Amino acid sequence: MSYKVVHYINQFFANIGGEEMAHVAPELRDGIVGPGLAFNQAWKGEAEIVKTVVCGDSYFAEHEADAKAQILDWVKAEKPDFFLAGPAFNAGRYGYACATICAAVQDELGIPVLTGMYEENPGADLKNKVLMVATANSAAGMRKAAPAMAKLALKLMKGEKIGASCEEGYMPNGIRKNFFEKKVGAERAVDMLVAKLNGKPFTTEYPMPSFDRVAPNPAVKDLSKATIALCTSGGIVPKGNPDHIESSSASHYGEYCIAGVEKLTSEGYETAHGGYDPVYANENPNRVLPVDVLRDMEREGKIGKLHDYFYTTVGNGTSVANAKSFAAEYAQKLLQAGVHAVIMTST
Amino acid sequence: MVKEIERAGIPVVHMCTVTPISMTVGANRIVPTIAIPHPLGNPALSPEEEKALRRKLVERALEALTTEVEDQTIFEV
Amino acid sequence: MSTIGNPRDFLILTNNPLVVSCMEGRGLYTIEFHPEKSYREILVMARDKVYGGHTLYTHPLSGSVKPNETPYKSVIVSMVPHGFDQQFAEIMSNAIGVCDKFVPCTRQYTQQVLEDFQLIDYTLLCGAIGFDAVAGLSNKK
Amino acid sequence: MKLELGYIQINDIQFSKECKVENSTLFVDPDAVKAFMYEDDDVKAWVKDFSFDVAKPGESVRITPVKDVIEPRVKVEGPGGVFPGVISKVDTVGSGKTHVLRGMAVVTAGKIVGFQEGIIDMSGPGADYTPFSKLNNFVVVAEPAEGYQDHKHEYEHAVRIAGLRAATFIGEIGRNVTPDETQEFETLGIKEGIEKYPDLPRVAYVHMLQTQGLLHDTYVYGVDAKRTLTTILNPTETMDGAIISGNCVSACDKNTTYHHLNNPVVKALFAAHGKTLNYVCNIITNENVYLADKQRSSDWSAKLCRLLDLDGAIVSQEGFGNPDTDLIMNTKKIELQGVKTTIITDEYAGQDGKSQSLADADPLADAVVTGGNANEVIILPKMDKVIGTLDYVDVIAGGHAGSLRPDGTIEAELQVITGATNEMGFNCLSAR
Numbered sequence: 003m004s005y006k007v008v009h010y011i012n013q014f015f016a017n018i019g020g021e022e023m024a025h026v027a028p029e030l031r032d033g034i035v036g037p038g039l040a041f042n043q044a045w046k047g048e049a050e051i052v053k054t055v056v057c058g059d060s061y062f063a064e065h066e067a068d069a070k071a072q073i074l075d076w077v078k079a080e081k082p083d084f085f086l087a088g089p090a091f092n093a094g095r096y097g098y099a100c101a102t103i104c105a106a107v108q109d110e111l112g113i114p115v116l117t118g119m120y121e122e123n124p125g126a127d128l129k130n131k132v133l134m135v136a137t138a139n140s141a142a143g144m145r146k147a148a149p150a151m152a153k154l155a156l157k158l159m160k161g162e163k164i165g166a167s168c169e170e171g172y173m174p175n176g177i178r179k180n181f182f183e184k185k186v187g188a189e190r191a192v193d194m195l196v197a198k199l200n201g202k203p204f205t206t207e208y209p210m211p212s213f214d215r216v217a218p219n220p221a222v223k224d225l226s227k228a229t230i231a232l233c234t235s236g237g238i239v240p241k242g243n244p245d246h247i248e249s250s251s252a253s254h255y256g257e258y259c260i261a262g263v264e265k266l267t268s269e270g271y272e273t274a275h276g277g278y279d280p281v282y283a284n285e286n287p288n289r290v291l292p293v294d295v296l297r298d299m300e301r302e303g304k305i306g307k308l309h310d311y312f313y314t315t316v317g318n319g320t321s322v323a324n325a326k327s328f329a330a331e332y333a334q335k336l337l338q339a340g341v342h343a344v345i346m347t348s349t
Numbered sequence: 350m351v352k353e354i355e356r357a358g359i360p361v362v363h364m365c366t367v368t369p370i371s372m373t374v375g376a377n378r379i380v381p382t383i384a385i386p387h388p389l390g391n392p393a394l395s396p397e398e399e400k401a402l403r404r405k406l407v408e409r410a411l412e413a414l415t416t417e418v419e420d421q422t423i424f425e426v
Numbered sequence: 427m428s429t430i431g432n433p434r435d436f437l438i439l440t441n442n443p444l445v446v447s448c449m450e451g452r453g454l455y456t457i458e459f460h461p462e463k464s465y466r467e468i469l470v471m472a473r474d475k476v477y478g479g480h481t482l483y484t485h486p487l488s489g490s491v492k493p494n495e496t497p498y499k500s501v502i503v504s505m506v507p508h509g510f511d512q513q514f515a516e517i518m519s520n521a522i523g524v525c526d527k528f529v530p531c532t533r534q535y536t537q538q539v540l541e542d543f544q545l546i547d548y549t550l551l552c553g554a555i556g557f558d559a560v561a562g563l564s565n566k567k
Numbered sequence: 568m569k570l571e572l573g574y575i576q577i578n579d580i581q582f583s584k585e586c587k588v589e590n591s592t593l594f595v596d597p598d599a600v601k602a603f604m605y606e607d608d609d610v611k612a613w614v615k616d617f618s619f620d621v622a623k624p625g626e627s628v629r630i631t632p633v634k635d636v637i638e639p640r641v642k643v644e645g646p647g648g649v650f651p652g653v654i655s656k657v658d659t660v661g662s663g664k665t666h667v668l669r670g671m672a673v674v675t676a677g678k679i680v681g682f683q684e685g686i687i688d689m690s691g692p693g694a695d696y697t698p699f700s701k702l703n704n705f706v707v708v709a710e711p712a713e714g715y716q717d718h719k720h721e722y723e724h725a726v727r728i729a730g731l732r733a734a735t736f737i738g739e740i741g742r743n744v745t746p747d748e749t750q751e752f753e754t755l756g757i758k759e760g761i762e763k764y765p766d767l768p769r770v771a772y773v774h775m776l777q778t779q780g781l782l783h784d785t786y787v788y789g790v791d792a793k794r795t796l797t798t799i800l801n802p803t804e805t806m807d808g809a810i811i812s813g814n815c816v817s818a819c820d821k822n823t824t825y826h827h828l829n830n831p832v833v834k835a836l837f838a839a840h841g842k843t844l845n846y847v848c849n850i851i852t853n854e855n856v857y858l859a860d861k862q863r864s865s866d867w868s869a870k871l872c873r874l875l876d877l878d879g880a881i882v883s884q885e886g887f888g889n890p891d892t893d894l895i896m897n898t899k900k901i902e903l904q905g906v907k908t909t910i911i912t913d914e915y916a917g918q919d920g921k922s923q924s925l926a927d928a929d930p931l932a933d934a935v936v937t938g939g940n941a942n943e944v945i946i947l948p949k950m951d952k953v954i955g956t957l958d959y960v961d962v963i964a965g966g967h968a969g970s971l972r973p974d975g976t977i978e979a980e981l982q983v984i985t986g987a988t989n990e991m992g993f994n995c996l997s998a999r
Contacts, residue, residue: 079372113386129403166999178801178920178998180939180981182695187911187992188831191752191936196843198934199879206995208914208935210928216352218377219360230411234350236388278474280680282387288403289390295404296712307412315350324526329353337357344361345407348371349385368475369512373519386477431859487888488856488924489779493981495682508694517858517892524888525618527915527922528942538716539681543919545719546680550899553780553793554856560720 005049005159009038009302010087010103012096016056024095026058028069028075037144041086044152049159052081059095061101069099070106077107084159085111089118089147090125091238092139104301106131114158118151121173133158136173142249223257224306228342231309233332235325236283236290236349237275237316238266247274247316255328256314257335275316278349290347309341362410364388368423381422382406386401387415429463431504432481436555437472441503444544445551456505465499466525466539472501473518479507482514484519491543493529497535501554503518507546569753570803571664573643573746577865580703581619588744593671595705595737604707604729604734615712619746620954622674622704626689627951630706632959633685633985634815635730636677636699636825639668639738640667642807650808652789653700653728654735660731660807666741667953672702672825673737675730677709679723680782683959685818686947696987698994699825707733708953720781727813731824736991754846757875764845768878770818772802772832772845773868773901773908774991775815777821777891778853784813784993785822785885785926786880787851793860797852797867802833805849817887819941819987820913830882831993852897854890857998861893868939869900874939882910884990887941891926902931913938913988914998918980938988939996 013023015036034042035054042051055073062069077085085107087100097119099243104115105128118135119125126134135154137147150171157164164170166179183190190207197204222228239247239256247256263270266287273283273290288294296308315331336344352375354361366388371379375410382388389403391413413424436455438445441463450457460468474481475535481504487493488500535543552559581608583594596614597619602618604610622628626944636880642648645663648655674687687699692702709729715722755772776785778793787791787800810827838848852868855861873878880901884894891912898908914924914937924940957971970979981987988996 054985122374124405166997168999174422174999176921178914178924178940179624179918180943180996180998183997184995186831186835186995187936187938187989187997188835188881188883189990189992191832191883191909191911191998192835192839192844194934194936195770195879195881196768196839197365197908199770199844199909204934207937207999208924209755211923211929211930216355216377218420219355219358222360225411225415230414233350234353266619279386279394282392283897285392286390286399289387292403292407293391294400295407298404299407299411300363304410317912325350326353330357331352333354333357333359334356334389341359344359345410345414346351346354346361346363346376347382347388348363348365367510367515368479369510370515373512373515483858483863484856485775485858485889487893488784488820490777490886492817492887497680516856517927521888523923524915524926527917529918536681541699541716542680542719544684546783548780548784549720549781550856553778553783554860559781563717563720 005083006080007032007049007084007086008053008080008082008098009041009051010057010073010085011036012053012099013056018056021147021225024058027059027061028055028072030055031157035335037148039177040148041152045156049084049156052082057109059093059099062099063291064158066102070103073103074106074110077113078111079116082113084155085113085115085116086151086155087115089135089137089151091141091143092120093123095216097123101128101132101134102216105288108132110207116151116155116158123341129167130176131176132171132222136172145190151281172306196212222343226303227306229309229340230296230305231308231336231341232291232293232296232312234291234312234347235342236285236347237273237282238271238291239274241270243272243274247314253324254331255312257332258314261310263293264297266291272334275349285326290349309339360414362413364406364410372421377418377421378408379414379421380406382426383422431481434512435504436483436502438500438502438551439468442470442498442500442544442547444548447567448548448565449557450567452562453557460516465493465497466522467489468499468501469518469525471524472503473522475482476514476518479510480504482517484551484554486518487524488554489546492528492548493525494531495545496547500547502549504518508516557561568662568801568803569751569805570661571749571751572806573664573666574669574748575666575741575744576747577703577863579666580671580705582963584751587741588741589790593668593740593876594763595740599872600733600736605719607728607732609721609725610729612638613712613715613718614709616706616710617729620706620708622689622706622954624689624701624703628689628954629950630674630676630677630687630704630961631685631957632683632955633687634677634679634726635674635812635817636985637730638736638825638828638932639671639673639734639741640808640828641666641738641742643742645733647807648683648732649735650811651739653767653811656729659804660809661801661803665807666738666744666746668738668741670702672699672704674699674706675709675726676706677726678956678959679726679815680719683815684771684983686983687985688736688947688950689754692945693949693984696996698985700982705737708955723782723813723815731811739899752806754848754962760845760847764841764949767843767845767878769847769970770836770844770874770879771875772836772849773880773882773897774811774849774851774889775882775897775956776851776853776885777890779856784850785969786811786813789832792853793855795853797850799871799872800849802837802846804848805830805833814885815954817982819982820886820984822885822989822991823986826989826991826993828885831991836881836933844879847877854893856889861896864894865893865900867905868897872901872906873904877906879907882908883992884912887915888926895927895929898932899929909934909936910939911936911990911992913990914940915942918942918944936992938990939981939998940993941982941988945976945979945981947979
């Protein structure tokens with residue numbers, strides 16, 4: 003019995019047409035279409051494309067939610083062992099669609115996925131989320147891309163251990179994996195240095211982490227209509243620290259309602275932070291979380307609204323990874339609650 | 350943490366005493382505050398004066414949020 | 427990054443009892459002993475000092491014993507603030523980052539192993555400031 | 568300076584009353600080795616007894632906890648003797664002729680501290696990760712004298728010296744043996760080099776030494792390297808044992824004395840010398856805990872690179888954690904002098920490989936060779952024979968709770984394996 007695969011391609015590779023046909027809605031076809039042939043051949047019967055989803059690139063971009071829902075329904079009904087998309091080469095919207103639909107199938111249906119595209123394709127932004135094979139920048143690279151993708155796909159279907167990115171041909175996905183090179187490290191270092199000295203290309207084995215910066219969001223246009231939320235790493239919590247946010251090794255963050263609270267009093271709030279002298283914050287918690295003045299400004303109409311919830315962590319105890327994931331999590335809550343801007347205070 | 354909020358698409362102002370740390374953590378809009386144990390207050394002042402000081406700092410923060418910036422910017426008070 | 431440092435300005439933050447018994451009163455430095463604090467908490471204390479403008483004199487990840495193995499840590503910062511230094515802050519924050527990536531260890535150590543870990547941390551501290559580790563041990567209180 | 572190495576291939580080791588090399592077999596009398604080790608007063612004072620064993624490639628044998636690995640050598644021509652300033656008197660080495668007993672090593676093992684680490688498996692998956700599984704190992708297990716618990720410094724010193732003495736004794740057996748193969752290594756004076764290779768880029772090796780304290784030290788001509796300033800060595804000096812290891816922690820990325828004697832960067836630079844580059848010298852610099860020392864030592868590395876008018880430098884690291892700071896300081900400062908660098912390190916990316924690998928980073932460090940992720944988990948099957956003791960396996964680096972399973976297999980991180988992620992680039996292991 004061979005593994006069942008569903009393949010996603012765009013209108014161009016399905017021979018429907020180029021840009022002028024990019025508006026076509028998704029359709030489900032039996033068996034292979036276009037590039038699917040190359041995969042089926044490479045798998046030699048061990049795996050087989052049973053259905054092909056064809057979707058116009060513009061359609062996917064403009065009706066992403068609908069397209070996703072429709073395709074997920076089809077894939078779910080088919081219960082395949084694997085979901086394959088592309089390869090998209092340098093086609094930007096196609097690459098985006100491949101990566102996005104793969105992420106959805108993987109996350110929502112728990113089916114392993116693989117796509118392939120050129121490393122500078124905008125879809126490759128998702129390379130840390132979705133496994134993708136690096137391909138040439140034009141469809142002329144199909145002859146190389148298909149066997150590479152087919153091989154990795156089969157390994158994934160069989161649940162075999164996946165090697166390092168450079169061995170398997172997928173784009174580095176932020177997960178470091180060991181493997182054995184042909185030469186010892188010192189020889190590799192000399193080769194690399196000689197290349198560098200002669201102005202020839204070389205590839206570092208460990209790219210320095212990019213100093214991750216997020217571009218500023220546009221300014222708030224009209225404060226008087228804006229909902230402003232307060233967040234702090236100063237550990238302000240309701241008195242008694244009901245959620246037991248530890249002053250060291252904090253494993254969670256606090257989310258507290260301040261609807262109707264005029265100001266933070268020393269009877270009602272305190273700090274759970276262990277890293278600074280807590281006396282001043284306990285005496286008057288507004289010194290860390292300025293609820294009092296924001297209420298005044300809300301009343302005066304200077305700001306639209308002070309958000310009903312504030313979010314709190316302790317700056318010192320929270321591990322770096324936790325701090326990131328806490329903030330990412332409550333940022334989504336703030337977004338869903340329609341918050342327009344955030345004031346984050348730190349001690 | 351400010352970065353994660355910014356990444357989610359919400360403009361954020363970081364009110365922080367040690368502004369170099371704020372720069373390090375990647376905040377784009379930064380307002381320097383008073384002191385680590387009381388960033389938005391000063392126990393040496395009378396309650397009214399202290400609240401006025403806090404108001405001034407918060408107003409500056411809101412001003413930062415309504416100002417377009419292209420890079421990391423410190424809004425001195 | 428600044429200064430060679432005057433021993434009078436050395437504030438040793440430690441949770442290692444051996445540092446106290448071998449070094450207390452044998453130099454111009456000050457020892458702040460926090461037996462209840464963990465390795466990571468000592469780093470956090472040092473970081474907060476650095477955030478407060480204190481000079482960092484020793485690298486917080488001294489030694490090759492991994493942060494999830496040894497419970498002991500000694501770090502030297504300045505007694506008084508000399509001004510905030512970005513580089514010190516980065517070293518501290520990276521050190522805490524390194525600490526967090528190791529799988530926490532729940533193993534119970536024997537007293538002998540604990541003493542060996544104390545000894546290593548102590549000698550690393552001695553190595554950093556040129557304190558005669560062997561002499562300190564033989565004069566142990 | 569020119570040195571000729573004469574390699575005497577050793578394919579087997581046999582205990583015998585007569586000490587000799589015959590048909591690539593080393594015959595050695597353990598009692599004679601023991602007597603030679605005990606000629607040292609510190610060894611006499613702190614080591615109660617030694618036991619000896621031989622471990623050969625492919626055997627179901629595990630050696631642990633490993634302290635040091637040393638290749639036996641003997642100086643047959645030219646000034647000085649091996650391990651100058653420690654075993655031989657202080658004299659500049661690195662010229663003349665030296666015989667090497669290749670294909671074997673002296674391995675010292677036995678407890679020093681309660682979390683002593685370092686595993687060499689002679690077969691199975693673990694053997695792929697340690698270069699020492701390919702050697703015939705003469706294993707010396709030391710047993711401490713009473714009361715050593717309060718004298719760890721003295722005891723560590725005694726075991727270090729004992730290992731070097733054992734290697735010296737065995738090296739001496741090769742003095743009058745005709746080598747199977749010889750090889751010459753020569754670097755030139757500054758001016759000579761420029762004249763001889765006017766068109767080749769001038770390259771040095773910036774060699775960082777672990778220098779932090781007990782079980783974390785390195786000695787150069789007998790001097791504790793944490794008390795030294797960054798300085799220059801002729802590459803051939805390392806081949807005569809100018810640098811020895813007193814580093815017993817972080818088994819995977821500590822440089823044993825064997826690594827120093829067979830420094831892979833020295834070897835690779837000599838291989839390219841006169842062809843694609845002009846190998847100028849080694850620059851040795853330390854990795855101290857005190858931050859001002861780090862500052863000073865890296866300043867000096869950069870200064871010497873500039874003074875030597877280098878075009879390029881290879882920087883290698885030793886150990887975990889704070890040396891990342893030295894590595895980045897050195898690299899950044901050397902690059903800022905206009906000297907191009909390639910660096911060799913290893914990674915602690917977490918068991919899942921997702922964490923940041925180094926404790927420091929800089930965009931100028933754009934050419935990195937990695938020895939692999941030391942946190943990657945490995946399962947080591949039970950071996951028929953253990954030389955040393957498994958008592959510490961549950962405590963050592965990378966072992967986590969339950970790392971020694973009831974069936975004798977060990978689940979641990981690569982960290983526990985001696986030399987697995989060497990930061991001189993000794994191995995083929997890498998990561999992406």
